Amino acid sequence: MSTAHYTPGEIAERFGISLDTLRYYEKEGLLTQVERAPSGHRRYRASDVELLYLVRCLRDTDMPIARLRDFAELVRDGDHTIPRRVDILADHDARLTERIAKLQERQQAIRHKIDYYRGVLAAADDEEIAR
Amino acid sequence: MSTAHYTPGEIAERFGISLDTLRYYEKEGLLTQVERAPSGHRRYRASDVELLYLVRCLRDTDMPIARLRDFAELVRDGDHTIPRRVDILADHDARLTERIAKLQERQQAIRHKIDYYRGVLAAADDEEIAR
DNA sequence: GATTGACCTGGAGTGCAGTCCAGGTACAAG
DNA sequence: CTTGTACCTGGACTGCACTCCAGGTCAATC
Numbered sequence A, B: 001m002s003t004a005h006y007t008p009g010e011i012a013e014r015f016g017i018s019l020d021t022l023r024y025y026e027k028e029g030l031l032t033q034v035e036r037a038p039s040g041h042r043r044y045r046a047s048d049v050e051l052l053y054l055v056r057c058l059r060d061t062d063m064p065i066a067r068l069r070d071f072a073e074l075v076r077d078g079d080h081t082i083p084r085r086v087d088i089l090a091d092h093d094a095r096l097t098e099r100i101a102k103l104q105e106r107q108q109a110i111r112h113k114i115d116y117y118r119g120v121l122a123a124a125d126d127e128e129i130a131r
Numbered sequence C: 001g002a003t004t005g006a007c008c009t010g011g012a013g014t015g016c017a018g019t020c021c022a023g024g025t026a027c028a029a030g
Numbered sequence D: 001c002t003t004g005t006a007c008c009t010g011g012a013c014t015g016c017a018c019t020c021c022a023g024g025t026c027a028a029t030c
Helices: A008-015 A019-027 A046-060 A065-077 A079-130 B008-015 B019-027 B046-060 B065-077 B079-130
Strands: none
Touching: A008 A019, A008 A046, A046 A065, A046 B079, A065 A079, A079 B046, A079 B079, B008 B019, B008 B046, B046 B065, B065 B079
8 A cells, every 4th residue: 555666466366467477577577676575575667567567458458478578678768769669569569550450350250150150950940840 | 273173272271270280170170061072182062161251250269179068069960950050150240249348348357558658758859959 | 113293191290379377476454 | 474466587398380401313415
């Protein structure tokens, strides 16, 4: 319940990821350097939460870890990298749009198959009734 | 150019997958038994193409191989398994709908971030002009 | 009859993204 | 002081879906 920081447990809970994954992200450079308590325990600040939120959005939409690392590096390098960050995000956004369109196409095909099968079943039922 | 069957190369080309992947699918039981020429070479028929098309739709929408195997087994078992096939497809369709919705949510968040960054850039430009 | 190209087999290897583990520290509660 | 819980580290392991490879066959072509 502290105001200034969050513990690893709180963060993991909040984002629905494991402590291992959280540490893995840090090790892979997806987060800017996380502060430590004198005990060595991680202390996550609001800025970490913010970046992690974006990281999760990008991972949930299947951006690979390597690209996320590049992005996080730009974040670490300061505000002058914002144009490049926008490029990465806009590119991802475009891919995502394509990807969603493709998924919807496939979904249509699957629904067609379901309808076809339902037609077969209905025909079989009719036969049953006619007997 | 024969009318009755397709070669592995033709199939791979048509579906944009590798020969290895094609053989892998067969080995994993995603296809019903594929015929062979006397030479031992595979000969794909229209029914194989049809099933493979569905398999690809389902894989493209991330159905795991294990579930596809279950589905293919039902296909092999005959028409009386159609109700169960419909269950599998309808379930997948529902998951897919959820999945697409989640992707779109994430996409909104990413677009928000892009807009935020563009706002920062615009503000910086204004400052530049004011100087 | 040598070469070429498409195909065959079984099995090993790859890349990605975590996930698990052993052995240890920090600290609050009983 | 012991117990419990949360956390630490480095490194090994896992699951999934391919992908690659060595060594071989077959049919047509030069």
